[in-house]
Amino acid sequence: MFRQHRSAADQCNRIAAVGDLLNVPVPASELVKQLRARSESVERAVAGLTPVSTFFQLSGQPLYTAGKSSFVTNLIERAGGRSVTADVKEAWPRLSDEAALASRPEAVIMVSAGAMGGTANTNVAAALKNSPAVRNDRVYVIDGDLLTRPGPRLVDGLEQIAHVLHPEAFK
Numbered sequence: 109m110f111r112q113h114r115s116a117a118d119q120c121n122r123i124a125a126v127g128d129l130l131n132v133p134v135p136a137s138e139l140v141k142q143l144r145a146r147s148e149s150v151e152r153a154v155a156g157l158t159p160v161s162t163f164f165q166l167s168g169q170p171l172y173t174a175g176k177s178s179f180v181t182n183l184i185e186r187a188g189g190r191s192v193t194a195d196v197k198e199a200w201p202r203l204s205d206e207a208a209l210a211s212r213p214e215a216v217i218m219v220s221a222g223a224m225g226g227t228a229n230t231n232v233a234a235a236l237k238n239s240p241a242v243r244n245d246r247v248y249v250i251d252g253d254l255l256t257r258p259g260p261r262l263v264d265g266l267e268q269i270a271h272v273l274h275p276e277a278f279k
Contacts, residue, residue, distance in 0.1 A: 171204075179258055215273055216239065218248070
């Protein structure tokens with residue numbers, strides 16, 4: 109039950125299981141139903157849109173991001189993005205400046221500075237300063253509590269990512 113959860117669907121399954129364990133399956137089932145409906149609404153809104161190449165910056169110095177097995181990578185994809193680090197095996201890899209520079213993302217998503225108990229993530233990483241994302245003013249800060257703590261809040265994070273990557277889908 110406490111393995112790495114790679115998607116919002118995993119979180120919904122976990123909520124249902126906890127509801128069963130606590131003998132409150134109906135409220136848990138209702139919550140899961142609401143979360144799935146919101147997730148599906150986002151996915152419908154961005155379906156058919158060109159995915160935005162996205163770099164998720166967990167921290168800037170050292171540069172940590174989300175890899176293939178991270179639930180954040182799953183959120184980015186479901187929100188109409190394409191994570192530029194989706195092929196990196198680790199869930200939370202430390203990335204070299206060279207690899208970040210070569211990724212050339214169209215958008216950078218960072219978590220709010222206090223989300224992980226620090227203030228190291230207030231600026232885009234130096235390696236990304238000349239990226240298309242920075243040049244086109246597509247650097248976004250999202251509440252880190254929505255993206256770094258798996259649970260029902262992941263759907264809030266999914267919605268926020270989709271709104272910044274594809275604002276045209278939500279007008």
